[in-house]
Amino acid sequence: MSSNCSSKSCGSAKTCGAAQATVSMQDLSIKRALGKIKHKLLVMSGKGGVGKSTMSVNIALGLAKRGYRVGLMDVDLHGPDICRMLGLSGGLNVTKKNNLIPPMHYNDMLSVVSIEQMLRDRDEAIIWRGPLKVQAIRQFIADIDWGELDFLVIDAPPGTGDEPLAVAQNIKDVRGVIVTTPQEVALADVRKSINFCRHINMKITGLIENMSGLVCPHCDKTIELFKTGGGRKTAAEFNLDFLGAVPMEPQVVMGGDSGAPFLATAEEGPAATAFVKVLDNIVRLTVDRGGVKK
Numbered sequence: 001m002s003s004n005c006s007s008k009s010c011g012s013a014k015t016c017g018a019a020q021a022t023v024s025m026q027d028l029s030i031k032r033a034l035g036k037i038k039h040k041l042l043v044m045s046g047k048g049g050v051g052k053s054t055m056s057v058n059i060a061l062g063l064a065k066r067g068y069r070v071g072l073m074d075v076d077l078h079g080p081d082i083c084r085m086l087g088l089s090g091g092l093n094v095t096k097k098n099n100l101i102p103p104m105h106y107n108d109m110l111s112v113v114s115i116e117q118m119l120r121d122r123d124e125a126i127i128w129r130g131p132l133k134v135q136a137i138r139q140f141i142a143d144i145d146w147g148e149l150d151f152l153v154i155d156a157p158p159g160t161g162d163e164p165l166a167v168a169q170n171i172k173d174v175r176g177v178i179v180t181t182p183q184e185v186a187l188a189d190v191r192k193s194i195n196f197c198r199h200i201n202m203k204i205t206g207l208i209e210n211m212s213g214l215v216c217p218h219c220d221k222t223i224e225l226f227k228t229g230g231g232r233k234t235a236a237e238f239n240l241d242f243l244g245a246v247p248m249e250p251q252v253v254m255g256g257d258s259g260a261p262f263l264a265t266a267e268e269g270p271a272a273t274a275f276v277k278v279l280d281n282i283v284r285l286t287v288d289r290g291g292v293k294k
Helices: 013-034 052-065 082-086 130-142 162-170 184-199 230-237 250-258 270-288
Strands: 037-045 070-074 104-107 110-114 149-155 175-180 204-215 242-248
Touching: 013 037, 013 130, 037 052, 037 162, 037 184, 037 270, 052 070, 052 082, 052 104, 052 110, 052 149, 052 175, 052 204, 052 250, 052 270, 070 082, 082 110, 130 162, 175 184, 175 230, 184 204, 184 230, 204 230, 204 270, 230 242, 242 250, 242 270
Parallel strands: 037 149, 037 175, 070 110, 070 149, 175 204, 204 242
Antiparallel strands: 104 110
């Protein structure tokens, strides 16, 4: 409330003051919740269609399989896919304990929250402007009983709009994990994501090149459908850590469509090996080293 706002000059002074008090209480709840989470990763992409949500799901699942306590938060408010990719259905348990809502549990180590869990119809369109998106994201952090977590993995929509900005503003120590494909059109957009992170002083854990070639199931040779190496080159250009290159593999797509994520069952193959390297690098740059390049 501004210094010019008073009961004499503004008939809404009480309402304004109450709203400010609510925001302050929510700020405190956000700070308290984030204090229990060690590492926060914002999975981003410069454009759609690069497999960002697939990466978010498999990173979260892979970390959980390694024994880390993981939360997965879907802030892609207009295209929430996380629950479908994990085979989760139903809404959040609205029974509150100490004014907190428990997340949905995929297993003992992985908990999930998505706007889709709050919709009556999965196909319902979310028609929100910026302020409503920001408030939803703040509530995801403040009102959910995440508990003690080693990682919070956040799946953002493509681009540099309201959702990633709201996450960065409310989770000060969040780090970006940027997903791209090798084509120049995708790399051009991912450069914008890198500059977005640097403009708002958000650290970047590293860059992942997805769809990095197709391994032929008959001869094991790699077919460069979208070329390869563009992600590594861009990471080097911007002095970023390259987390890994994940090849195209039908099982990855089929797993997401069927609600049985790739890393829930896959143990071998080029994509499984690539995901191991990605996870190794994420752990090395967060848990082991605790620092990343800006």
